[in-house]
Amino acid sequence: MDAGEALTRAHREEWARVVATLAKRFGSLDLAEEGAAEAFATAAERWPRDGIPPNPGAWLSTTATRTTIDRIRRESTRDARHREAMLVYDTATEPLGAIDDDRLRLIFTCCHPALAMEARVALTLRMVGGLSVPEIARAFLVQDTTMGARITRAKAKIAAAGIPYRVPAASDLPARLAGVLTVLYLIFTEGHLASGADTEPVREELSGEAIRLTRMLHQLLPDDGETAGLLALMLLTDARRSARVSSLGELVPLDEQDRGLWDAARIAEGHALVRARLASGEAPGRYQLLAAINAVHTDGERSDWVQVVALYDQLARLDPSPIVRLNRAVAIAERDGADAGLTLVDALAPALDGYHGFHAVRAELLRRLDRTLDARAAYTAAIALAANTAEVAYLERMRERLA
Template identity: 55%
Template sequence: MSPADTVAAVFREEYGRAVSVLLRTTRDLDLAEDAVQEAFAVATERWPREGFPEQPGAWIITTARRHAVDRFRREAARGGKEAQAALLHAAETAADGNVPGHDFGDDRLKLVFACCHPALAMPARVALALRVLGGLSTPQIAAAFLVSETTMGQRISRAKAKIRDAGIPYRVPSAEELPERLAGVLAVVYLIYNEGYSAGLGSPRARTDLCAEAVRLARVLVQLLPGEPEVRGLLALMLLSESRQAARTGGAGVLVPLAEQDRGLWDADLISEGLAIVHHCLQRGRLGPYQIQAAIQAVHSTAPSASATDWPRILRLYGMLSRISPGPVVELNRAVALAEVEGAASGLAVVDGLALGGYHVFHAVRADLLRRLGRVGEAATEYAEAARHAPGPGERAFLEARLRELQAG
C-alpha cells in the first residue's frame, strides 16, 4: 500500500471519530471538521517523510486540537473565544500526556443524534450525519439520495448553519426525546452501512470500516433502546447482509449476484444471529420497514439454493413494505420478486412505471427482464446504461460482462 493509500485508509477509519471528539470540546461543527481536515493535510505531508505514528487516530486528534486552539486564539478578539481556547489547550495537554488512552466511547453516536435533531428536515439530518460521521464526499451523498451534487451541498450547508444558530446540543438525548430522532438515526446508520457495502465491490478502497462501524452503532442502539423492535430489525438486516460479504465478489473483484453466490462462503454465525433477531421481532408483532427488510433477507439466507428461494413469501413481504414505506426503490425490488412469481412481463410492467432513470439498479433490473422476454436490443441498451451509472468497478465489470454475453448471443 502506498503512503497516500495508507493516509486515505486512516481518513476513512478515523475521520468521523476525530470530528466527534473535536466537537465535544469546540461545540462548533464547522470548526471541528476544518481542524480534522487540516490535521489530515499535515499528515499527508509529514507521514510519508517522517514515518507513520503508532496510533494515527490519536495523532490526528491531537493535531486537530492544536489547529482548533490556534483558530480560537486568532478569533479571541471577537469575544468569548479565549476561554474556549484555554479549555481546548488543557484537553490537548492531557491527550499528549496519555496518547494511547483516547476514550472515544460513543462520541460518534452523540454526533449522529446531534445531526438528527428534529429541527432539521429528515433528508438534511441524514445527509449531514453521513458527511461528518463517515467523511463521505458531497458527490457520494448526492448519489445515495439520487439528487444533484449542488442540491446536496446546499442541503448540508443549511443543516450545519441551523445546528450552529440554534445551539443544538451535542449529546445523546433523554428518553423522552429519543422517539422523534430515532427514524433519522436509523436511516443514517443504514446508509453508512450501504456506503461501505457498495464501496467494497472491486474497489481498491473498500470501506469495510464503514460496515463495521454501522454494525457497532446498531449494537449500541440496541443496548440504549432494548424495547425498540426497529433498532433490532436494522441490526438483523445488516448482519444478514454482512454474512454474504465473502461471496459477493469473484475474480478481479467483479460482482457476484445473489443467485450465483457460493453459499458455502456465507458466514453461518452472522446468519444465526440475524435469524434469531428476526424471529424475536416477528414474535413481538410490531413490524416496521427495517424488520420487514430483515425478514426478506432471512428468506434468502435460509434458502439452500437460489432455485429453492421462497419467492411468493418474499413478494408478500415486499407488499407489506410498500404499504408502510412506499417508494420507487421498494417497488423496484417488489417487481423483481413479482417477476419470479408471475413472470418477467408482470415485473416489467411495474418497472416501466417507475421514475428511476439514472439509477443503475433500475437499468440492470429492466435489462434482465427484457432479456428474459427475448427483447435483446432493448436489453443491451439497458445493460449499457446500467454500466454507465454503476457506482463502482465491481458492478460495472459485471454489467459489461452481461452486455457482452447478450451481444454474443
Template identity: 50%
Template sequence: MSFSNDNGAERVRETVDAVYRSDSRRVFATLVRLLGDFDLAEEALHDAFRAALEQWPKQGVPANPRAWLVSAGRFKAIDNLRRSARFVALPEDAAERPDSDDPTERDDAHFEHGAASLTELAERSAVGVVDPAFWDEDAVEDDRLRLIFTCCHPALAPDAQVALTLREVCGLTTEEIARAFLAAPPTLAQRIVRAKAKIRDARIPYQVPAREDLPERVDAVLRVIYLVFNEGYSASLGGSVTRHDLSEEAIRLVRLLIELLPEPEAQGLLALMLLHESRRAARTSPRGELILLDEQDRRLWNRNRIEEGCALVERALSSRRFGPYTLQAAIAAVHAEAADAAETDWAQIVGLYDFLLRAEPSPVVELNRAVAVAMRDGPAAGLVLIDAILARGDLKDYHLAHAARADLCRRLGRASEARAAYQRALGLTRQEPERRFLERRLNALPD
C-alpha cells in the same frame, strides 16, 4: 523508538495512512466534543495528522495513536484560537486598515466563538500530555453516537440530517452522498453547509438526548445508519463492490444504539445488516468481479451472522412493533434460509414486499418487488411492473432499474431492448465491478 532511514519513514507513513482510514472519524467526533465546532474540529483533525507525519518518523509511533491525535489536534486548535482571539480585540475600524486582509482572519461569529472557547480550552491544556480529563475511553467510544444525534437533531430538515451525518460522522465525500440521495453534488454541499450553520446558530447540544426524548429521535438515526451501511454494502463508485469499513461501522453504531434503546426496529435494522453482510465473501470473485445472489457459493456465507440476524428478525416480529427495516430483514432471512437459489421461497418474498410497500411506499421497493414477481411468475410479469415504474418517470436515472429491465428482456429473448437497457444502465453506473458485469452481459447478447 525513532526512525532515521527512508524505509522506517515509509513504514510510519503507511501507519499514519492506516490510522487515518480506521480512526480519523473517531478522532473527529472527539474533537467536536472538545471544541464544540465542526469546522474547528475538521481543521484540527488535519493539523493532527500533519503533525503525526512530521513527528512520528522522529519520535516513533505512540502507544495510543488515537489519543495522541486528539491531543495534538486539540492543542493545534487552541493555538489557532489564540491567534483568532487577537483579532476580536481590534478596534472597530480595523477592517479598514491595510493589514485587515490577513488570510488568517475569520468572520465575526467565528472570532466570538474562539474568544469564548479559548479560556476553557487553555485552562485544561497540558502541552505534550494526553489529558485524562478528556481522554475517557467510554466517553470517546460514544462520541460518534453523540455526533449522530447532533446531526440528526429535529431542528434540521430530514435530508440535511442524513447528508450531514454521512459527511461528518462517516467521512463520505459529497459525491458519494449525492449518489445515495440521487441528487447533484453542489446541492448536497449547500445542504451540508446550511446544516452546520444551523447547529452553530441554534447552539444545538452535542449529546445523546434524554431517555424520554429518544424514541422520537431514533428514526432519523436509524435512517442514517441504514444509508451508511448501504454505501458500505454496495459502494456507489470506485473499484470495489463493497466498503467493509463503512459496513462494520454501521453495525457497530446500531449495536451502540440498541444498548441505549432496545427498540424492535433497531433490532430489525441490525438483523438486516448482519444478514446482508453475511454474504460479503461470496459477492465477489477472487479477482473482484461481481457475483449475483443466485450464483453465489452459499458455503462462503457467514453462518454466525445469519443465525444472529434470523434470531433478531424473530424477536422484532414477535414484538408486533416492527417497521420497514424488520420487513427487509425478513426478506433477507428467507434468502438466507434457502439451501440454494432454486429453493428460494419467492411467494413469501413477494408477500413480504407487499407488506413493505404498505409500510414504506417507494419506487425502489416497488422495483425490488417487481424483480421478485419476475422470479415467482416469470420475466414477462416482472417487466410489466418495471415498465410502469419507468413510464411514470420514477427511477429514470437509477442504474439498477435499467439493469433489471435489461435482464428481464434478455431472459425473454428481446435482445434489442436488452441492449438499449444495458447501455442506459452503463451510462449511469459509476462502480467499476458493476460496469464490467454489465459489459459482460451486454457483449453476451446475440446479434
C-alpha cells in the same frame, strides 16, 4: 554534489517548510510530520538511483503532499470527521449521558430534531460517517451540487439558530432514533456496495462499524423493534459478503452465490432476531420487513419468492418509494415471470431513469425475454450510471454475452 549531500541539505533547509505547509493544508501536525518523513524516505531511495531533481525542495513538498493524500485515502476518514464534528459542536464539556460510545453519541447529537430529517441524515453522514458529498448524493439519488447545498444550509441553520448540540439524555433518544437508524443503514449500505469508482467494491470498515454501532444501540434499546430489525438486516446481508464478489472482481447475483461461503453464525443470529420480532406480535416496521425478506433469502437453498412478494407488499404500504417498488417488481418477476416484472419496472422510468439499478433490472428482464437490442441498450445505460467496480464488471460481462 552527490544525492546524499543534496538530501542532507534539503532535509536541513526544507523539513520545517514542508511540515508547515502540510500542517496548514491538512490541519494536523502528526499527518504533516508523517508525510514529510515518507517523502524524505522516498528521496533517500530514489535520488541515488534516479538523480537529483532540478528543484529538490519542490520535489519534496509535492511528494509529501501526495503521500499525505494517499495516506488519508487509504485510511478511514471517520476519525478525522469525528474530531471535526466534536470541535464544531463543542460537546467535550458535556456529560456522557445515556450513551458511552463517542461515535454513537455524536450521531445522536447530530440528528437534532430541529433540522429536517434529510438534513440531519446528510449532515451526520458527512461529519460523523466520513462519507463524501458525492457518496451521500448517490444514496439520496440527487445531484452532488444539490446535496452540497443541503449540507451547507443545515450548517447555516445551526449557526443562525444557535441550536445546542449536546449529548442527548435518555428521554431524548426516541425523538432522534429514526434519523440515527437511517444514518447507520446508509453507512452500512455504502460499505456493503461502495458507490465510488475509486474505492474497493466492498468497504468492510464501513459495514463493520455500522454493525458495531447498531449492535450497541440494540443493547441500549433492546425493546425497540426497528433497531433489532436493522441489526438483523445488516447481519443477514453482511453474512453473504464473501460470496458477493468473484475472484475476477465481478458482482455475483444472489442466485449464483456459493452459499457455502456465507457466514452461518451471522445468519443464525439474524434469523433469531427476526423470529423474536415476529413473536412480539407488534406490527413490523421498514427495517423489520427488510430483515424478514433477507431471512427468506438466507433460509434453504432457494428463495421463496411467494413469501418475498408478500413481504414487499407490506413494505410498499409503509414505504411506497420508487426503490421499494423496483425491488418488489424484481420479486414479482421471479414469481410471475419477466413480462409481469417488466411492466412494473417500466412504470418507474420517470422516477428512476437516473438510477443505474433501474436500467440493470430492465436489462436483465429484457434479456430473459430475448429482446437483445433493448437489453443491450439498457445494460449500456446501467454501465454509464454505475460506479461500483464489481457491479460495472458484471454488467459489462452480461452485455457481452448478448453478442
